[in-house]
Amino acid sequence: MNEAMRAYLDAPMDRRGTHCEKWDYLGRYFGRDDLIAMWVADMDFPTVPQVTEALVERAKHPVYGYTDNGEADRGAEADWLLRRHGLAVDTDWILYSPGVVDSIFFCVSAFTAPGDGILVQPPVYGPFYQAVKLHGRRLVTSPLVNDPDGWRMDFDDLEAKFKSGVKMMLLCSPHNPVGRVWTREELQRLVDLANANGVKIVSDEIHADFALDGRGQVRLLSLEGAKEHVLLTSATKSFNLAGLRQSSVIAPDEGVRGAIEKQIELAHAGTPNIFGAVAQTAAYTHGDEWMDAVVEYVTENRDFAVDYMRSNLPQIICRPQEGTYLMWLDFNGLAGFQRPGPFPR
Numbered sequence: 001m002n003e004a005m006r007a008y009l010d011a012p013m014d015r016r017g018t019h020c021e022k023w024d025y026l027g028r029y030f031g032r033d034d035l036i037a038m039w040v041a042d043m044d045f046p047t048v049p050q051v052t053e054a055l056v057e058r059a060k061h062p063v064y065g066y067t068d069n070g071e072a073d074r075g076a077e078a079d080w081l082l083r084r085h086g087l088a089v090d091t092d093w094i095l096y097s098p099g100v101v102d103s104i105f106f107c108v109s110a111f112t113a114p115g116d117g118i119l120v121q122p123p124v125y126g127p128f129y130q131a132v133k134l135h136g137r138r139l140v141t142s143p144l145v146n147d148p149d150g151w152r153m154d155f156d157d158l159e160a161k162f163k164s165g166v167k168m169m170l171l172c173s174p175h176n177p178v179g180r181v182w183t184r185e186e187l188q189r190l191v192d193l194a195n196a197n198g199v200k201i202v203s204d205e206i207h208a209d210f211a212l213d214g215r216g217q218v219r220l221l222s223l224e225g226a227k228e229h230v231l232l233t234s235a236t237k238s239f240n241l242a243g244l245r246q247s248s249v250i251a252p253d254e255g256v257r258g259a260i261e262k263q264i265e266l267a268h269a270g271t272p273n274i275f276g277a278v279a280q281t282a283a284y285t286h287g288d289e290w291m292d293a294v295v296e297y298v299t300e301n302r303d304f305a306v307d308y309m310r311s312n313l314p315q316i317i318c319r320p321q322e323g324t325y326l327m328w329l330d331f332n333g334l335a336g337f338q339r340p341g342p343f344p345r
């Protein structure tokens with residue numbers, strides 16, 4: 001990254017007093033305020049300058065009425081997916097939803113009934129469990145295997161669980177928290193297994209822009225036989241826009257898309273946030289250089305953290321993550337370590 005971009009990202013960032021959940025509400029969540037907030041996937045980098053400019057420009061118009069996304073917005077997203085991920089998306093396949101977690105909930109309602117089995121792969125992002133439990137579905141787990149050379153899916157276990165009557169799988173790709181960027185071979189095997197057993201895959205790809213070390217993220221819909229599955233994505237994680245509440249459901253199959261659209265309608269959640277729409281389009285249009293720089297920065301931070309911990313805190317087991325900006329640390333070897341209670345998210 002060039003020096004100007006490094007200086008931009010390096011500038012001290014005080015987010016206190018900005019309605020910032022991560023920093024302003026530490027006391028509420030953890031009982032004290034004097035902590036370094038590292039508990040939620042929310043970066044402290046300033047977003048793409050053109051995003052801020054676009055938001056300020058729109059804010060100057062003093063009417064903030066009902067909003068919709070036009071073809072230019074859909075096109076900006078489709079162009080990003082093609083340019084950055086090699087995924088060709090027809091703009092008709094895109095539905096808007098307030099958040100990826102909201103979309104997971106809509107998919108659970110669209111494709112399963114109370115009592116149906118939904119599979120998740122622990123350890124995994126907490127709301128995956130909530131999506132199953134809050135809707136009265138049956139939680140089926142296929143834990144990831146922690147091999148000495150990395151985390152992997154257990155395909156024999158997956159196949160057995162799929163055959164036990166699972167209707168849907170919530171996939172996290174890249175995986176939060178273990179940081180795996182699933183390979184094409186792994187994902188194709190998963191899609192083939194799901195297709196053979198009538199399981200719908202809902203793939204949460206919110207961290208897809210953070211596939212590190214140039215490995216590239218294989219998007220679910222680029223695989224053979226994946227067109228009846230669903231991809232969930234968002235610019236909010238990549239560009240630090242989570243407070244603007246905007247995300248996309250991408251479903252090539254008309255019937256599948258219709259079923260999700262129905263749930264969005266039932267929740268009356270289909271009207272985008274004006275600032276979410278403006279920010280997303282600006283980010284997808286102008287965000288390449290910033291995104292490349294942030295990925296480089298996160299990679300440097302990861303390497304620093306791994307080296308530091310291996311040299312100074314060898315009791316904490318860490319592995320360089322392949323994707324996401326999260327690091328999954330194993331504190332079990334640390335004397336006196338007590339497992340913390342559940343995190344708010």
Ligand SMILES: Cc1ncc(COP(=O)(O)O)c(C=O)c1O
Binds near residue numbers: 204
């Ligand atoms: C895997 C994963 N999915 C979804 C989300 C949240 O998405 P949203 O804010 O769009 O609901 C997060 C945020 O940490 C996440 O890590």
